[in-house]
Amino acid sequence: MYEGVVQDLIEELGQLPGVGPKGAQRIAFFLLSADPADVKRLAAVLVEVTERVKFCRVCFNVAEDDECRICKDARRDPSVCVVEEPKDVAAIEKIREFRGRYHVLGGAISPIDGVGPDDLRIKELMTRLADSSVTEIILATDPNLEGEATATYLARMIKPMGLRVTRPASGLPVGGELEYADEVTLGRAFEGRRLLDV
Ligand SMILES: [Zn+2]
Numbered sequence: 001m002y003e004g005v006v007q008d009l010i011e012e013l014g015q016l017p018g019v020g021p022k023g024a025q026r027i028a029f030f031l032l033s034a035d036p037a038d039v040k041r042l043a044a045v046l047v048e049v050t051e052r053v054k055f056c057r058v059c060f061n062v063a064e065d066d067e068c069r070i071c072k073d074a075r076r077d078p079s080v081c082v083v084e085e086p087k088d089v090a091a092i093e094k095i096r097e098f099r100g101r102y103h104v105l106g107g108a109i110s111p112i113d114g115v116g117p118d119d120l121r122i123k124e125l126m127t128r129l130a131d132s133s134v135t136e137i138i139l140a141t142d143p144n145l146e147g148e149a150t151a152t153y154l155a156r157m158i159k160p161m162g163l164r165v166t167r168p169a170s171g172l173p174v175g176g177e178l179e180y181a182d183e184v185t186l187g188r189a190f191e192g193r194r195l196l197d198v
Contacts, residue, residue: 006032009028056071058128059101059103059104060086060103060104060105060106060121061086061089070093076100077101078132078133078136079101079137080103080125080128080129080137080138081100081101081140082125082137082140083104084105084147085179088140089102090179091178092190094183098138098190100136100138103125105141106119107119108141108146108147108149109150117153130161136164137165138166138190139165139166140167142176144177155167166196167196169188169190169191169192
């Protein structure tokens with residue numbers, strides 16, 4: 001539709017989640033009319049994150065080192081909270097109700113989207129649980145269909161290991177995503193977490 005590099009920019013922006021062709025055009029022309037210094041700063045940050053940010057080799061949260069600051073913190077409790085995405089770690093950390101460590105799955109089981117257990121970091125979770133002193137697993141996947149299915153799947157795998165498996169209490173917006181729950185609701189859900197029967 002446009003020539004050369006402008007079209008390249010629109011196509012690249014169109015790859016981003018939540019940005020359709022129209023949005024990509026709007027952002028492209030915003031960038032073209034913006035102060036070049038601002039755009040260069042954005043470009044520099046994009047390069048910097050690709051070079052500097054890694055994923056923690058233990059929990060797969062974003063990290064600037066081989067291990068994230070939470071995994072490195074010796075004062076953390078011997079419990080593991082399983083979440084779908086790094087943004088969920090940020091949401092739970094904000095409420096200060098949970099003092100254990102995390103495991104980021106990288107999504108949820110969703111046959112419709114072609115996501116099976118092997119596409120998530122479940123094997124890594126099992127390995128982690130097999131040789132550590134973890135006492136409780138909190139399955140804090142999203143309170144929607146995929147998140148519930150993933151929690152049930154994991155509970156069935158983990159329970160035979162003799163660990164306490166819990167899920168945050170109901171009260172979270174059903175069908176929604178964890179990160180959209182307000183802090184009070186999320187805090188209560190963690191406080192009132194219940195044992196999972198599978
Ligand atoms: Zn970590």
